[in-house]
Amino acid sequence: MQLTESPRAEGIRRLYELMLRVNSSTDLSEVLDEIARGVVEVLGYGIAAIARLEGDTFVMTTVAGPEEVREQIIGRRTPVASIFNEFAQADEWGVLRFVPHDRMPDALEESAWVPDFEPGSSNDSWHPLDALYAPLYSATGQLLGNMSVDLPPGNRIPSREERELLEMFVVQAGLAMYNAQQRERLGDQVRMGDMLRSVSSAGQLAELDLSLREAAQAIARHLQTEHLWIRVFPSGDLGQVEQSAAYPPDDRETSNDQVQLKSLLASRAWDLGRPVLLHDGNACQLDDGLSATQRVLVRELVAAHEGYSLMFAPVCVGRELLGYLLLARDVTLSTWTQDQQEAVMEVGRALGRVVLNARLYERERHLVRELQELDRYKGELIATISHELKTPLTSIMGHVELLEDLDTGIGSVEAISRNADRLNRLVQNLLNYSQIQDKRETVLQSVDLRKLAEQSVELMTMQAEQGRVGMTLVVPPEPVVVTADPDELGKVIDNLTSNAVKYSRPGGTVHLEVGSDGKHAYVLCVDTGLGISSADQVHLFSAFHRSSNPEALSIPGTGLGLAISRRIAQMHGGEIIVASELGKGSTFRLRLPLSDSAGA
Ligand code: ADP
DSSP: OTTSSSSSHHHHHHHHHHEEEEEOOOOHHHHHHHHHHHHHTTTTSSEEEEEEEEEEEEEEEEEEEOHHHHHTTTEEEEHHHHHHHHHTTTTTEEEEEEEEEGGSOOOOOTTOOOOOOOOOSSBOOTTTOOOEEEEEEOOOOEEEEEEEEEGGGGOOOOOOHHHHHHHHHHHHHHHHHHHHHHHHHHHHHHHHHHHHHHHHHHHTTSSSHHHHHHHHHHHHHHHTSEEEEEEEOOOGGGTTOOEEEEESSOOOOOOHHHHHHHHHHHHHEEETTTOOOOOOGGGGOOOTTHHHHHHHHHHHHHTTTEEEEEEEEEETTEEEEEEEEEEEEESSSSOOHHHHHHHHHHHHHHHHHHHHHHHHHHHHHHHHHHHHHHHHHHHHHHHHHHHHHHHHHHHHHHHHHHHHHEEEEEOOHHHHHHHHHHHHHHHHHHHHHHHHHHHOOOOEEEEEEEHHHHHHHHHHHHHHHHHTTTEEEEOOOSEEEEOOOOHHHHHHHHHHHHHHHTTTTTTTTTEEEEEOSSSSEEEEEESSSOOEEEEEHHHTTSOOOOOOOOHHHTTTOOOOOEEEEEHHHHHHOOEEEEEEEEEEEEEEEEEEEEEOGGGG
16 A cells, blocks of 8 residues: 555545456456455455345355455355345445444344454444445346445444445446346347257257257257256147157156146246246245145255256247246356346247147148058059959950840840940959059060050051041151050050040041150150140049049040059159140140160
8 A cells, every 4th residue: 555645545546447447357256356355455344245146145255354254254145135124224325224233133144244342432433233235236226236344444433435435336346247247148148049049940850859859958058057858748639648858868757746746837937927946945935826745846846956946937839838848057056047037938939839840740740641541441442342343244244245146136235245345444444543553563674665656546546537536646766765564654655645535526636746855755645625624634643533624524434544644654753744725635745764775
């Protein structure tokens, strides 16, 4: 200390340095240390101690003064209520609160430290039980902490001037805390944003338990929690098992009672709109609304996590509680900040959306499985029925042929024969359809599409002539080779050609063309017939579908040909594309991969 400088001047110089530090330092403990030391070294108090507010408790974090006192009181926790109880008796000295020993409440807070000396007899003598505090507030009036000093200079009640100087230190302590709080808040908000993004992107994973595991990791990482559990209740209509994820992973069973209790706490949090916090000291605050058994369970839960501060939040969508989120953090680390609590609620909602999406997806998959099963059943049914029809029909046709040979002159025989033929075609189509469905392997060989097209035209010539439909065929001079089962592929081209002729009016034309574009071979079948509406085109390749157009409907057909054709094309790695306009005509294009050997 400089001898020439008055204590006041020195105090102000120290304050000035402190103010610079308060605005530039990022380490709150360091700044508070300096403030407390300033109060002791410059202002001459025996002890200066600063406590930070954590929830509803002051926690002593900074002490300047004799080492043994420091050791005694550092880390002490004092309920805010008990200090405010003392404030009620205090003299207000600006921001300072002086509680003379004779007004001190009887039940002295056990954490209070009482110096051991004989009080002087004069009016302004300091008494061992006198207390001088300064609650520390933020710029916005929020309580952040409390400073207390003892053993004032000369063991006298501080003079007005001494108080003014002390007040200035107090203001700096409040500012430093406020700055640190704001910094933490901003940092927290950035981290919480990152966490929410991670949780949402975890929701993109294919399986819900993967999503939950990934989300659990992200939350634990951003919130510095030692343990974390997510539990999602089963959803009734899917009969799903409960899903859960833990960080770090643990397979410990959770009893039903525990799950129920945790769900209850999560729904309590849901009602409150903020997480429920639980640790050693505050379990009883939850008691109202809990049954006696539940109270015991709460205590058991807290005891089982001794040394941890627990936070419960709901996993929810709208008004529906889907599960809960439980976080555990070492109680001696900092408590959950406001922003962290809000972020955890938001995470619960994000997880809710993840769960809902996963369930919708699962429901969809379930439906698809059911539909596939139905389709398989339909296939089997068709196969069985057509197979069973085939045998008696063959017998009928044999006998009809005999009758025709006998030339009975009965007109009915011809009608029977015609209809038996028709029935036979239908049964054959049905058999084809179900065989194609089952067929996995076909006998493949090199096939020249030109040949199949020529055969088709040949086959349809008579029918075309009868219907006065003109037919043209264009093929390139070189072979167009694909690897295929020629019988199957022949059926496709036959079907396209026969449809084109069948659904043409007299005077129309059917044009067939074979070609390749280097990679693919194609067969084009163009007609100037009835055409197909866009609505009908959507279902054109479904089994049993027939156009809604009455003119087309009047022409006999089963609606199986195109379904069979498309399947055969697909089995050959190809496709059939249609372009058509009602009343104008249709173009069907069969496209197939060219055989590798084609160019050779
Ligand atoms: P089918 O001809 O035995 O009814 P398809 O599966 O071959 O069965 O055809 C399904 C339906 O598509 C037909 O009933 C017909 O209404 C329509 N269709 C197919 N090809 C043509 C075409 N070239 N022109 C007009 N309509 C067609």
